[in-house]
Amino acid sequence: MRAQLRGTTALRLIPRRQALAQLAALVVLAVGAVGMLFPLVWMLSSSLKPLSQIDLFPPRWLPTEQVTVRIGEVAYPLYEVNLDGSIRRLVMIEKVQRTGIFADPADLSQRLEANVKLAKPVERVRLRWENYVEAMTAVPFHRYAINTAIVVFGSMAGMLLSTTLVAYGFARFRAPGLGALFLLLLSTTMLPSQVTLIPTYILFSKLGWIDTLKPLIVPSFFAGAYDVFLLRQYFLTIPLELDDAAKIDGCGTLGILFRILLPLAKPAIATLCIFHFMWAYNDFFGPLIYLQHQEHFTIALGLQSFNAFRARRYDLLMSASLVTVLPCILLFFFAQRIFIQGVVFTGIKG
Numbered sequence: 482m483r484a485q486l487r488g489t490t491a492l493r494l495i496p497r498r499q500a501l502a503q504l505a506a507l508v509v510l511a512v513g514a515v516g517m518l519f520p521l522v523w524m525l526s527s528s529l530k531p532l533s534q535i536d537l538f539p540p541r542w543l544p545t546e547q548v549t550v551r552i553g554e555v556a557y558p559l560y561e562v563n564l565d566g567s568i569r570r571l572v573m574i575e576k577v578q579r580t581g582i583f584a585d586p587a588d589l590s591q592r593l594e595a596n597v598k599l600a601k602p603v604e605r606v607r608l609r610w611e612n613y614v615e616a617m618t619a620v621p622f623h624r625y626a627i628n629t630a631i632v633v634f635g636s637m638a639g640m641l642l643s644t645t646l647v648a649y650g651f652a653r654f655r656a657p658g659l660g661a662l663f664l665l666l667l668s669t670t671m672l673p674s675q676v677t678l679i680p681t682y683i684l685f686s687k688l689g690w691i692d693t694l695k696p697l698i699v700p701s702f703f704a705g706a707y708d709v710f711l712l713r714q715y716f717l718t719i720p721l722e723l724d725d726a727a728k729i730d731g732c733g734t735l736g737i738l739f740r741i742l743l744p745l746a747k748p749a750i751a752t753l754c755i756f757h758f759m760w761a762y763n764d765f766f767g768p769l770i771y772l773q774h775q776e777h778f779t780i781a782l783g784l785q786s787f788n789a790f791r792a793r794r795y796d797l798l799m800s801a802s803l804v805t806v807l808p809c810i811l812l813f814f815f816a817q818r819i820f821i822q823g824v825v826f827t828g829i830k831g
């Protein structure tokens with residue numbers, strides 16, 4: 482009987498332990514989510530502030546402005562002044578060193594002198610949406626966006642064309658040394674890009690492509706090792722019997738690729754497109770090396786204009802950065818299911 486009671490008690494404790502474990506996991510995930518969202522929230526807050534409030538310490542999360550009272554054609558700042566223990570709202574007429582001359586807004590003739598330290602500015606929340614308008618017009622942002630679209634979609638087309646052909650060859654054909662060649666291709670992922678930077682730059686310089694978008698687009702027409710590996714793994718999950726059936730019906734080699742494999746590989750292709758979009762859209766190093774004039778800048782490089790040409794306008798930089806990150810956020814929310822599906826299926830068969 483005692484053993485049965487102990488067993489029943491242990492069974493009752495299991496759901497409690499599971500609930501505590503789930504609660505602990507939720508707390509850890511919540512803390513991680515707050516940490517991940519903190520820079521984005523700070524960017525949003527800073528994009529709506531005046532420049533003078535961005536570097537304040539302690540920081541202010543809500544942008545504010547001082548309340549003013551317009552009397553005639555003059556706007557006077559409003560303060561809460563501590564006079565003999567009572568708080569009064571007065572406007573500052575003049576400031577002489579540490580002494581301020583205050584007056585009642587209803588009667589400017591009654592003026593009082595008080596230490597500025599005893600006066601607290603009356604502030605209200607104000608979101609400066611005009612920062613976004615100024616950020617979009619202070620630099621040729623539309624030109625940056627057009628250049629970025631050309632680079633992203635041009636290189637994406639080259640990546641898809643070259644990757645599908647190379648991955649198809651490694652997944653469906655058999656030849657002596659093909660495995661060793663595939664290992665050689667994968668080994669290139671361990672080669673730092675800095676090693677090939679100077680030879681590549683010299684090559685593009687000889688071709689006259691410096692300060693053009695070609696160095697950012699043309700290399701994508703030569704398949705990358707990671708993209709080939711990802712798509713090849715997905716092709717391996719598709720039965721070879723489909724290829725044999727297509728050959729019996731008279732379908733050629735390229736016909737099998739474009740009519741059989743690619744329609745079935747939509748999740749993997751979508752994953753490649755997402756990866757490439759994020760890489761090409763956020764690439765800063767490539768445009769920095771090859772582009773020289775502002776009319777050729779991409780968005781990632783053009784954001785530096787607010788530091789170099791606009792005397793460190795961090796308020797405009799935050800506004801432009803938030804507009805820049807919106808496509809990536811929208812892409813994540815709308816394509817996360819396809820992305821997860823593609824990554825999962827590529828690891829089914831080796």
